[in-house]
Amino acid sequence: MEKDQDKIISDVTTTEYKYGFYSDIEMDRIPKGLSEEVVRLISAKKNEPEWLLEFRLKSYHHWLTMKMPTWPNLKIAPINYQDIIFYAAPKERKNTGNIDDIDPELKKTFDKLGIPLQEQKHLAGVAVDAVIDSVSIKTTFKETLAEMGIIFCSFSDAVKEYPDLVKRYMGSVVPYTDNFFATLNSAVFSDGSFCYIPKGVRCPMELSTYFRINSANTGQFERTLLIADEEAYVSYLEGCTAPSRDENQLHAAIVEIVAEKNAEVKYSTVQNWYPGDKDGKGGVYNFVTKRGMCKGENSKISWTQIETGSAITWKYPSCILRGDNSTGEFYSVAVTNNHQQADTGTKMIHIGKNTKSTIVSKGISAGRGQNSYRGLVKVLKNATNARNYSQCDSLLLGDKCGAHTFPYLEVDNSTAIVEHEATTSKIGEDQIFYCNQRGISTEDAIGLIVNGYAREVINKLPMEFAVEAQKLLQISLEGSVG
């Protein structure tokens, strides 16, 4: 019987990363390396206005003065920035909005990923902005949304068509000096999504961006800017995959959200970058800065993330609760299997009165994975009656993995109530055997137990993606218990 179990485990640990294929697309790549010239070249490729080039150069020069942070609980091999290609785009790219203008090979790629580039398909309730390497190739439902005044387009298009909005909000939540990777992004960012929901509009469909890294030796540096004007509502989802490769690839993105008075933004991520093979070779370095500003009264920003991919994840989707009565939420499931490492969590900065924040973090470690929760709850002097509830749970599968919790609390107002709960548990043999005895295989049992553990977070995802996320959790943990 032990032999059987070994066989099952070896069968499933060799389960290949499903999205690891590479598409042979004719690409326009700039030479490797980073310099002022490269920054200028990217800007020129994109025909950018002078003010944006200045922003990039300012960022680049600031970046040169910075050092990579060493505080995360991560082992990161040195990154050679001269060995990375900072811009790669499919040739002949015209995001004309016409499906026929897209390279058939690209269409095939997104079909294979299950991402509909054609409208009125089975995912009719979802508008997609598809980004491959450095550019957005197609944004669906643009016209339908435009009728309501909603702007949903690639970041590059937004720079051309809505420069005032971009100028006003870009860098207002994540300044170019923010941190090493955010500053790098500010210098070399290529594309991403832009979204503006006007006053009083509830966006009628899910908006989503699908990020795909395709080219080798290429970094992806996208930038997303989401603005919900007064009384507006939007639910936004991003997904990510990359081909399986032996070398590490760098992904350093920025997401900025602004919620004005009474606005609500729900931002969900299903992150499935290539995690590396089971010996820890290859995989994406996912160093992301995500931050939302609850600018107006009663505004609300809610982050939900399912992090199953990447060799290394370094991200802290955060909320600045500036408006009185504003609310920030962070729901996270982070899985580390094999040699994956994650240092992830959130920051909730309470500035306004009666601000509320909720943090629910569920770490799952398997194999030799290392999973850290790092969170800051900061209550400023004027944030009367601020409330925070944090819950950090860790689940361990096997005995070679690790779970770590680094909660930071800084409270400068005596009326604040801050609660923190943390648990660590192991999937018990008893639980697995109980399932076995009801006819459920060990693989399925782990899936059930893990999904049960993560349910509170998965329930926060939009319906269509909750099912996907459940499957993904199960797949990424296959073979993790011996």
Next chain:
Amino acid sequence: MLVINNLKASIDGKNILKGISLEIKPGEIHAIMGPNGSGKSTLAAVLAGREFVKVTEGTVTYFGKNLLEMAPEDRAKEGIFLGFQYPIEIPGVSMVNFMKTAVNEHRKFKGLEPLTASDFLKMMRDKKELVEIDSKLANRSVNEGFSGGEKKKNEIFQMAMLEPKLAILDETDSGLDIDALRIVANGVNKLKRPDNSFIVITHYQRLLDYIVPDIVHVLYDGRIVKTAGKELAFELEEKGYDWIKKEIENTVS
């Protein structure tokens, strides 16, 4: 259906079962009684396939197959059900989801299509009624926050859902009040058919007031020391296990 022959087993190198032989035919209810530490639960664990129990000698044949070579989930799908003495909690996993997975695994094994959601929910309702279980249980996570009695009733409910050929109830009566005991026993009686069998493991005779066994075995120090009809249970109740112990010690000396 089940033939156990000279079964010896140990836990952490300690011999617990010291040569058990037993045959169970379709339609029979066997009671296994005995004092604490006699090996009753270990026997149940061996039959269900727990890995921490090492079988050192003997055979167990189930419908002609070598049971000891089968994985626990295969034993389950072949119709062996263990009612746990201490049912396990699985937080966040709803009973509906858990049972649906289990039932559909059983169906797949039999070459049947999975049940549709509505058929499955109807099945849940029917079985809940059959075993008189509070329907709220099904909306909760598996055993999470259940009282001792609720957990045991939930085991009987799962048994009703999975319709096993051989159900092993490991001290299902322990910690139950009379009402719960009656529900558990009624469940067993209602599920009894000419082609399925039960092994009822119990420390006390009182469960056997409600479930009438065909055969009663007394397990003592890893061996079956006495086998008789249901009257043996009454004798034990009256005289206690000391009577058996003395009898054995006398034979040995």
